[in-house]
Amino acid sequence: MSYRATFRVWRGDASGGRLQPYEVEVNEGEVVLDVVHRLQATQTPDLAVRWNCKAGKCGSCSAEVNGRPRLMCMTRMSTLPPDEPVTLTPMRTFPVVRDLVTDVSFNYAKAREIPSFVPPPGVAPGAYRMAQQDVGRSQEFRKCIECFLCQDVCHVIRDHEENKPVYAGPRFLMRIAELDMHPLDAAAGAGIDRSRSAQDDHGLGYCNITRCCTDVCPERITITENALIPLKERAADRKYDPLVWLGSKIRRRR
Ligand code: SF4
Ligand code: SF4
Ligand code: FES
Numbered sequence: 001m002s003y004r005a006t007f008r009v010w011r012g013d014a015s016g017g018r019l020q021p022y023e024v025e026v027n028e029g030e031v032v033l034d035v036v037h038r039l040q041a042t043q044t045p046d047l048a049v050r051w052n053c054k055a056g057k058c059g060s061c062s063a064e065v066n067g068r069p070r071l072m073c074m075t076r077m078s079t080l081p082p083d084e085p086v087t088l089t090p091m092r093t094f095p096v097v098r099d100l101v102t103d104v105s106f107n108y109a110k111a112r113e114i115p116s117f118v119p120p121p122g123v124a125p126g127a128y129r130m131a132q133q134d135v136g137r138s139q140e141f142r143k144c145i146e147c148f149l150c151q152d153v154c155h156v157i158r159d160h161e162e163n164k165p166v167y168a169g170p171r172f173l174m175r176i177a178e179l180d181m182h183p184l185d186a187a188a189g190a191g192i193d194r195s196r197s198a199q200d201d202h203g204l205g206y207c208n209i210t211r212c213c214t215d216v217c218p219e220r221i222t223i224t225e226n227a228l229i230p231l232k233e234r235a236a237d238r239k240y241d242p243l244v245w246l247g248s249k250i251r252r253r254r
Helices: 032-042 105-112 132-142 149-153 161-166 170-181 194-200 212-216 223-240 242-253
Strands: 003-013 016-026 062-065 068-071 086-089 096-098
Touching: 003 032, 016 032, 032 086, 062 149, 068 149, 068 212, 105 170, 132 170, 132 223, 149 170, 149 212, 170 194, 170 223, 194 223, 212 223
Parallel strands: 003 086
Antiparallel strands: 003 016, 003 096, 062 068, 062 086
């Protein structure tokens, strides 16, 4: 079954823009990205949109569909009311390049700030052993496709540009949590306290566990319960446990 839908698409660039209405054909089984491609093919060839896989795996077609952060290639038209306009806007948290394309380099800068895995001393590569339970924990986080929808929805930076320098966002706090949980990570021996750095350098305290990031994640990663809350608990344990506090003082004095 085909029908004609009204799409209101944000057109513009860093200097400003507006919602432009289009009437466009929609066919059974299509996703929002199919309709955007039809718009490009039939009415507006200069509409800027980023996409690669059309299979929910490259993380590049992120935008906001009716105000909700979504992958356009994974949003079925059948889930949207056919008699209401569909509003397409770029991710609000990042600067617009043009139309639906945003500059997500904020995220790459945050990624670079996190020290990578520190191999355990005295264990040869290939000789690492981990319990399956530990492997399972970090495997969930490894499903991330870096679509940055969780970063887009997080109110700490969505509504507060001024927080960006001090806040890594859920995707990168999750990365710190993953490394902090890793039984073979030897960061502590190298003088890196990951949970403390999450708190002091990456703004973990700004997160008030509203779960918005978890709700929009297309990979269904339970960011809040499985990464952010355990990381907060570990940061609090280290700060308030008197033995841990004493140990860190002695280490620092040495
Ligand atoms: S749970 Fe925390 S990180 Fe996730 S959206 Fe809410 S404030 Fe942001
Ligand atoms: S955690 Fe989920 S929402 Fe966030 S970047 Fe990764 S896949 Fe996207
Ligand atoms: S085009 Fe790759 S996730 Fe949508």
